[in-house]
Amino acid sequence: MKVDGKNTRTIWVESDGANNATCVGVIDQTLLPHRFATIKLKTLDDAVRAIQSMQVRGAPLIGAAAAYGVWLALRTDASDENLERAYTALLATRPTAINLQWALDQMLAAVRNRPRAERVATAFKRAGEIAEEDIAINQAIGRHGLKLIEAIAARKKGERVNVLTHCNAGWLATVDWGTATAPIYLAHDKGVAVHVFADETRPRNQGASLTAWELGHHGVPHTVIPDNTGGHLMQHGLVDLVIVGTDRVTAQGDVCNKIGTYLKALAAHDNRVPFYVALPSPTIDFSVSDGLSEIPIEQRSPDEVATVTGKTKDGRIETVQVVPDGSPVANYGFDVTPARLVTGLITERGVIAATREALAAAFPERAKLAI
Ligand code: MRU
Numbered sequence: 011m012k013v014d015g016k017n018t019r020t021i022w023v024e025s026d027g028a029n030n031a032t033c034v035g036v037i038d039q040t041l042l043p044h045r046f047a048t049i050k051l052k053t054l055d056d057a058v059r060a061i062q063s064m065q066v067r068g069a070p071l072i073g074a075a076a077a078y079g080v081w082l083a084l085r086t087d088a089s090d091e092n093l094e095r096a097y098t099a100l101l102a103t104r105p106t107a108i109n110l111q112w113a114l115d116q117m118l119a120a121v122r123n124r125p126r127a128e129r130v131a132t133a134f135k136r137a138g139e140i141a142e143e144d145i146a147i148n149q150a151i152g153r154h155g156l157k158l159i160e161a162i163a164a165r166k167k168g169e170r171v172n173v174l175t176h177c178n179a180g181w182l183a184t185v186d187w188g189t190a191t192a193p194i195y196l197a198h199d200k201g202v203a204v205h206v207f208a209d210e211t212r213p214r215n216q217g218a219s220l221t222a223w224e225l226g227h228h229g230v231p232h233t234v235i236p237d238n239t240g241g242h243l244m245q246h247g248l249v250d251l252v253i254v255g256t257d258r259v260t261a262q263g264d265v266c267n268k269i270g271t272y273l274k275a276l277a278a279h280d281n282r283v284p285f286y287v288a289l290p291s292p293t294i295d296f297s298v299s300d301g302l303s304e305i306p307i308e309q310r311s312p313d314e315v316a317t318v319t320g321k322t323k324d325g326r327i328e329t330v331q332v333v334p335d336g337s338p339v340a341n342y343g344f345d346v347t348p349a350r351l352v353t354g355l356i357t358e359r360g361v362i363a364a365t366r367e368a369l370a371a372a373f374p375e376r377a378k379l380a381i
Contacts (some may be wrong), residue, residue, distance in 0.1 A: 066185020
């Protein structure tokens with residue numbers, strides 16, 4: 011999507027500035043929205059650090075970055091031992107988004123049975139395919155989700171469609187287009203009047219700092235709201251539909267996503283507001299059923315809750331503490347929305363029910379593998 015009018019992706023291959031070698035370029039998302047800067051990932055450790063520190067984040071982008079991380083690792087040593095080491099190090103970076111394991115398994119399957127001399131080229135090719143596939147999937151999600159927005163626009167006789175979203179499931183969370191945002195970008199580009207309520211998404215504020223930033227750069231009308239506002243808006247008929255992303259969908263359709271998503275689903279259910287989840291098929295984990303008991307929930311540093319980072323009036327970036335000295339803090343990264351609260355799953359193969367049967371029918375090849 012566009013940054014200052016220029017088409018930009020979140021991950022790419024570029025020159026590393028030495029000996030005609032190449033490396034992986036990414037946007038440092040920890041600096042947004044106040045500074046747009048890119049960084050070069052040249053080694054496995056660089057890739058591990060970028061994912062762990064959330065310079066790259068969002069389930070599909072984590073997967074693509076990890077895939078390139080395997081390539082970077084094999085460049086220095088293409089042995090089985092190093093492949094295993096890279097797999098383990100990358101898998102440990104973030105526990106909840108299943109796209110990470112999916113991408114690593116794809117890389118392992120592509121490379122493992124190849125002679126060492128071919129492994130680097132094979133890994134590079136597969137990582138590139140994973141990135142390209144993500145874009146194609148998101149475009150398909152966009153086409154299916156667009157119909158939902160258009161149907162509401164028709165019902166409202168062209169009056170603007172208000173979409174509420176949580177966290178950032180936009181292009182910054184993927185290679186391009188985003189999942190939750192793909193239908194929104196397509197609708198906007200087609201001239202459908204669409205407006206987005208972006209939850210700020212404490213503690214890391216991905217909604218306020220990333221979703222608002224990318225929507226703004228693409229010219230999509232939006233309003234940032236504190237996390238607790240969605241229920242109020244829904245009670246007053248100000249939200250037509252909710253579209254969120256997800257880090258893992260179970261075989262029975264439970265949805266794990268950024269902390270706070272469950273509360274939005276409850277409010278949507280209570281107010282009969284459709285609650286959709288946009289997901290690429292690599293986000294489905296057919297090996298687990300009950301999201302509540304089977305998905306590991308990442309817990310991050312208490313500092314993320316105890317502090318807030320922002321721009322001062324004179325343009326400096328500062329971090330300030332917002333809790334009393336010594337108050338204990340809890341920082342659960344994700345929650346699980348039970349399938350019964352989900353109106354539909356927007357996938358690359360169409361909008362389907364959040365049920366075991368619908369998921370298995372839409373993705374039989376993946377469901378079968380997990381048996
Ligand atoms: O902790 P983050 O910023 O990686 O969490 C991102 C989300 O929760 C997204 O909604 C999810 O990864 C889907 S991205 C298309």
